[in-house]
Amino acid sequence: MELRSEFEFLKQEKIQLGMDVVLLKKRKSELKTDFQFLQDEKNNLHSDIELFNKEKDKLQSDIEFLNEEKAEFIRSVTSDVNESFYEREKMITEIKEMNQTLVAKERFYTEELQEARQELIKVMVSEKVTRQAKIGVKKMRNGEQVLWNFREGKRASLTEVIRFQLNRANK
Secondary structure (H helix, E strand, O other), X not given: OHHHHHHHHHHHHHHHHHHHHHHHHHHHHHHHHHHHHHHHHHHHHHHHHHXXXXXXXXXXXXXXXXXXXXXXXXXXXXXXXXXXXXXXXXXXHHHHHHHHHHHHHHHHHHHHHHHHHHHHHHHHHHOOOOOOOOEEEEEOXXXXXXXXXXXXXXXXXXXXXXXXXXXXXXX
Protein backbone atom coordinates (compact mmCIF):
# COMPACT_ATOMS: atom_id res chain seq x y z
CA MET A 1 0.00 0.00 0.00
CA GLU A 2 2.69 2.29 0.54
CA LEU A 3 3.72 1.96 -3.00
CA ARG A 4 0.27 2.61 -4.10
CA SER A 5 -0.11 5.66 -1.95
CA GLU A 6 3.21 6.90 -3.26
CA PHE A 7 2.07 6.16 -6.71
CA GLU A 8 -1.15 8.05 -6.04
CA PHE A 9 0.81 10.86 -4.52
CA LEU A 10 3.12 11.00 -7.54
CA LYS A 11 0.16 10.83 -9.85
CA GLN A 12 -1.40 13.71 -8.00
CA GLU A 13 1.90 15.55 -8.18
CA LYS A 14 2.07 14.83 -11.91
CA ILE A 15 -1.45 16.19 -12.38
CA GLN A 16 -0.58 19.20 -10.28
CA LEU A 17 2.64 19.72 -12.22
CA GLY A 18 0.71 19.32 -15.48
CA MET A 19 -1.73 21.97 -14.33
CA ASP A 20 1.15 24.16 -13.22
CA VAL A 21 2.77 23.70 -16.64
CA VAL A 22 -0.50 24.67 -18.35
CA LEU A 23 -0.77 27.70 -16.07
CA LEU A 24 2.85 28.62 -16.72
CA LYS A 25 2.32 28.22 -20.50
CA LYS A 26 -0.79 30.37 -20.25
CA ARG A 27 1.13 32.93 -18.18
CA LYS A 28 4.03 32.77 -20.66
CA SER A 29 1.60 33.41 -23.49
CA GLU A 30 0.09 36.36 -21.61
CA LEU A 31 3.56 37.71 -20.90
CA LYS A 32 4.48 37.31 -24.59
CA THR A 33 1.32 39.19 -25.53
CA ASP A 34 2.07 41.87 -22.93
CA PHE A 35 5.67 42.05 -24.12
CA GLN A 36 4.52 42.39 -27.75
CA PHE A 37 2.05 45.08 -26.69
CA LEU A 38 4.82 46.94 -24.86
CA GLN A 39 7.10 46.59 -27.91
CA ASP A 40 4.35 48.04 -30.08
CA GLU A 41 3.81 50.88 -27.60
CA LYS A 42 7.55 51.50 -27.52
CA ASN A 43 7.63 51.65 -31.32
CA ASN A 44 4.60 53.96 -31.33
CA LEU A 45 6.28 56.20 -28.78
CA HIS A 46 9.45 56.31 -30.88
CA SER A 47 7.34 57.26 -33.90
CA ASP A 48 5.57 59.93 -31.87
CA ILE A 49 8.91 61.25 -30.62
CA GLU A 50 10.21 61.46 -34.18
CA LEU A 51 7.01 63.20 -35.27
CA PHE A 52 7.23 65.63 -32.35
CA ASN A 53 10.89 66.33 -33.13
CA LYS A 54 10.00 67.05 -36.75
CA GLU A 55 7.14 69.27 -35.60
CA LYS A 56 9.47 71.00 -33.11
CA ASP A 57 12.04 71.61 -35.87
CA LYS A 58 9.31 72.99 -38.15
CA LEU A 59 8.02 75.28 -35.39
CA GLN A 60 11.55 76.48 -34.61
CA SER A 61 12.05 77.23 -38.29
CA ASP A 62 8.72 79.08 -38.38
CA ILE A 63 9.68 81.05 -35.26
CA GLU A 64 13.02 82.01 -36.79
CA PHE A 65 11.26 83.07 -39.99
CA LEU A 66 8.70 85.12 -38.05
CA ASN A 67 11.45 86.70 -35.93
CA GLU A 68 13.27 87.71 -39.10
CA GLU A 69 10.04 89.14 -40.54
CA LYS A 70 9.33 90.95 -37.28
CA ALA A 71 12.85 92.39 -37.24
CA GLU A 72 12.48 93.51 -40.86
CA PHE A 73 9.10 95.06 -40.09
CA ILE A 74 10.55 96.90 -37.09
CA ARG A 75 13.47 98.14 -39.21
CA SER A 76 11.04 99.31 -41.88
CA VAL A 77 8.73 101.05 -39.42
CA THR A 78 11.68 102.61 -37.62
CA SER A 79 13.04 103.84 -40.92
CA ASP A 80 9.63 105.28 -41.86
CA VAL A 81 9.27 106.96 -38.49
CA ASN A 82 12.80 108.39 -38.72
CA GLU A 83 12.11 109.64 -42.22
CA SER A 84 8.81 111.17 -41.12
CA PHE A 85 10.56 112.73 -38.12
CA TYR A 86 13.28 114.14 -40.39
CA GLU A 87 10.64 115.56 -42.77
CA ARG A 88 8.75 117.16 -39.89
CA GLU A 89 11.94 118.63 -38.46
CA LYS A 90 12.75 120.03 -41.89
CA MET A 91 9.22 121.45 -42.18
CA ILE A 92 9.44 122.96 -38.68
CA THR A 93 12.75 124.59 -39.61
CA GLU A 94 11.20 126.02 -42.78
CA ILE A 95 8.16 127.27 -40.85
CA LYS A 96 10.42 128.90 -38.23
CA GLU A 97 12.36 130.63 -41.00
CA MET A 98 9.11 131.82 -42.61
CA ASN A 99 7.87 133.01 -39.22
CA GLN A 100 11.09 134.97 -38.66
CA THR A 101 10.65 136.56 -42.08
CA LEU A 102 7.04 137.46 -41.28
CA VAL A 103 8.03 138.90 -37.90
CA ALA A 104 10.73 140.98 -39.55
CA LYS A 105 8.24 142.24 -42.19
CA GLU A 106 5.69 143.00 -39.48
CA ARG A 107 8.28 145.05 -37.58
CA PHE A 108 9.23 146.87 -40.77
CA TYR A 109 5.61 147.71 -41.64
CA THR A 110 4.79 148.66 -38.03
CA GLU A 111 7.75 151.06 -37.98
CA GLU A 112 6.68 152.42 -41.36
CA LEU A 113 3.12 152.95 -40.10
CA GLN A 114 4.44 154.65 -36.95
CA GLU A 115 6.57 156.97 -39.08
CA ALA A 116 3.55 157.75 -41.29
CA ARG A 117 1.39 158.38 -38.19
CA GLN A 118 4.05 160.72 -36.74
CA GLU A 119 4.29 162.54 -40.06
CA LEU A 120 0.49 162.83 -40.18
CA ILE A 121 0.46 164.18 -36.62
CA LYS A 122 3.09 166.80 -37.58
CA VAL A 123 1.04 167.86 -40.61
CA MET A 124 -2.20 168.04 -38.64
CA VAL A 125 -0.57 169.98 -35.78
CA SER A 126 0.70 172.58 -38.24
CA GLU A 127 -2.81 173.00 -39.71
CA LYS A 128 -5.34 175.21 -38.00
CA VAL A 129 -7.90 173.12 -36.20
CA THR A 130 -11.35 174.50 -35.64
CA ARG A 131 -13.66 173.51 -32.83
CA GLN A 132 -15.89 171.77 -35.31
CA ALA A 133 -13.13 169.50 -36.59
CA LYS A 134 -14.06 165.90 -36.37
CA ILE A 135 -10.48 164.57 -36.38
CA GLY A 136 -7.39 166.25 -34.99
CA VAL A 137 -4.40 165.94 -32.74
CA LYS A 138 -4.80 165.84 -28.99
CA LYS A 139 -2.01 166.25 -26.51
CA MET A 140 -2.28 163.66 -23.73
CA ARG A 141 -1.29 164.23 -20.08
CA ASN A 142 2.03 162.47 -20.60
CA GLY A 143 2.83 164.86 -23.43
CA GLU A 144 2.22 162.35 -26.18
CA GLN A 145 0.37 163.63 -29.22
CA VAL A 146 -2.25 161.26 -30.64
CA LEU A 147 -4.74 161.33 -33.47
CA TRP A 148 -8.14 161.96 -31.90
CA ASN A 149 -11.78 161.64 -33.00
CA PHE A 150 -13.34 164.61 -31.18
CA ARG A 151 -16.92 163.75 -32.07
CA GLU A 152 -16.66 160.22 -30.61
CA GLY A 153 -14.22 161.17 -27.84
CA LYS A 154 -11.69 158.45 -28.58
CA ARG A 155 -8.44 157.79 -30.39
CA ALA A 156 -8.87 157.90 -34.13
CA SER A 157 -7.73 155.00 -36.24
CA LEU A 158 -5.31 155.64 -39.06
CA THR A 159 -8.08 154.71 -41.50
CA GLU A 160 -10.42 157.37 -40.04
CA VAL A 161 -7.70 160.02 -40.27
CA ILE A 162 -6.83 159.16 -43.88
CA ARG A 163 -10.53 159.19 -44.86
CA PHE A 164 -10.97 162.55 -43.09
CA GLN A 165 -7.92 164.07 -44.85
CA LEU A 166 -9.04 162.78 -48.24
CA ASN A 167 -12.55 164.24 -47.74
CA ARG A 168 -11.01 167.60 -46.78
CA ALA A 169 -8.72 167.56 -49.79
CA ASN A 170 -11.63 166.83 -52.14
CA LYS A 171 -13.65 169.85 -50.89
